[in-house]
Amino acid sequence: MSLPYSVILIPFGLVLLVWAGLSIVAIVKMMRFGFLSRSAVMSTFFYAAFCAIVLVLAVSNLRDVDWSSQYTVGTPSLTLPSLQHDIPKVFTQ
Amino acid sequence: MNLQPTFPGMLPNERVVLLLHRHWVTAVQIVLAHAIFGAVPLVAWWALGRFTPVFQDPTTLLYPIAVLGLATYALVWALVFFISWLTYYLDTWIVTNERIINIKQVRLFDRVVSEQKLFRVQDVTSEVKGPLAGLFGFGNVTIQTAAEQGKFTFEHIPNPEGVAKAIMNLLEQIENQMGANTMAKLDGDVVEGAAQNPPGGPEPPAQA
Numbered sequence: 001m002s003l004p005y006s007v008i009l010i011p012f013g014l015v016l017l018v019w020a021g022l023s024i025v026a027i028v029k030m031m032r033f034g035f036l037s038r039s040a041v042m043s044t045f046f047y048a049a050f051c052a053i054v055l056v057l058a059v060s061n062l063r064d065v066d067w068s069s070q071y072t073v074g075t076p077s078l079t080l081p082s083l084q085h086d087i088p089k090v091f092t093q
Numbered sequence: 094m095n096l097q098p099t100f101p102g103m104l105p106n107e108r109v110v111l112l113l114h115r116h117w118v119t120a121v122q123i124v125l126a127h128a129i130f131g132a133v134p135l136v137a138w139w140a141l142g143r144f145t146p147v148f149q150d151p152t153t154l155l156y157p158i159a160v161l162g163l164a165t166y167a168l169v170w171a172l173v174f175f176i177s178w179l180t181y182y183l184d185t186w187i188v189t190n191e192r193i194i195n196i197k198q199v200r201l202f203d204r205v206v207s208e209q210k211l212f213r214v215q216d217v218t219s220e221v222k223g224p225l226a227g228l229f230g231f232g233n234v235t236i237q238t239a240a241e242q243g244k245f246t247f248e249h250i251p252n253p254e255g256v257a258k259a260i261m262n263l264l265e266q267i268e269n270q271m272g273a274n275t276m277a278k279l280d281g282d283v284v285e286g287a288a289q290n291p292p293g294g295p296e297p298p299a300q301a
Contacts (some may be wrong), residue, residue: 005157012161019168026176026201033183033196033204035112040182046297047175051168058164064151072152 002070009067023051097293099195100187111188111259115249120181127174130167134163134170176201186247188260190267195245209245213238217260219253236260240260 015044034040100109142148147155183198193214199207212235221232232253236245250256 002159005154008154008158008161012165015165016168019172022201023172023175026179029183029201032181033100033185033198043175043178043182047171050171054164054167054171058160061160062157065157066152069152069154 001073003073004066004067005069005071006067023047103189105190107189107191109187109189110263111186111256113186113188113247113250113256114182114253115184116229118225118229120178122176123181127170127177131170131174134167136147137166138163153256186245186250188256188263190263193245193260195247207245209236209238209240211260211263212271214260214264215239217257217264219257221253222298234260 027048030040030044034044101192103109141159145158147153150156179201180198183196185196185198185206186213187194187196190211192208192210194206194208197207199205216237218235218237219232220235221227221230222284225248226232229251231249231251234247234250234253234256236247238245247253247256
């Protein structure tokens with residue numbers, strides 16, 4: 001059975017969805033209860049900047065990947081060339 | 094420019110006197126613990142590039158798996174770090190000219206807020222425990238109040254002696270404003286209230 005490379009984007013997308021939800025909750029809490037102080041704003045900014053850098057790096061590194069390429073799951077079937085004519089006949093009558 | 098901090102639920106004439114977080118030494122412990130785990134994707138990125146052909150050929154399946162795995166790790170690490178910082182930073186004690194507010198951020202979705210009127214404060218104790226606390230000047234301030242939930246503890250705050258003194262000064266100001274008689278009456282109300290409603294129910298009348 002062959003699967004396209006793009007299948008591995010599904011679990012990544014799910015993790016990213018949960019991550020984004022928790023990030024939004026954390027940022028909203030920090031802004032709401034952090035008294036909008038310099039430390040709260042700066043830490044939120046650094047967090048957002050770091051995550052943006054990671055995502056940009058990931059996307060730029062994945063640009064060259066051919067997502068339509070197929071990956072064979074399990075043992076791949078091999079078609080070997082027939083060698084029966086190439087084996088020297090040692091025992092000839 | 095002196096910006097007066099505000100918080101949700103602030104009363105009209107209320108003024109924030111002290112806004113306290115735990116000492117930065119406790120934050121350094123959090124940062125150090127996360128820094129070790131933060132180095133993992135960087136080391137992995139370097140090792141995969143140096144010792145394996147994973148990053149040389151983007152057509153192989155291992156390449157996107159490695160990139161997505163490292164990106165996921167970095168994002169989750171950053172989120173866990175940010176939430177740890179949030180629980181440190183939002184663990185706050187606010188002393189205003191009217192009350193003491195204890196805000197405990199336990200986890201991301203777990204937040205406990207308790208408050209007490211300043212005139213109910215009976216006793217303020219500061220303590221500095223351990224060599225690290227002595228070196229960096231942080232410790233605990235325990236505030237005993239006349240309420241049911243009798244004790245507030247400000248944990249690992251900087252300059253605990255100064256904070257205790259500031260609270261006592263505030264208390265003196267309130268006593269001066271309200272007058273000793275009113276304070277005594279308020280204290281009496283509290284004591285009477287406690288006597289009328291003892292924890293184990295009303296006492297039986299004394300036998301003559």
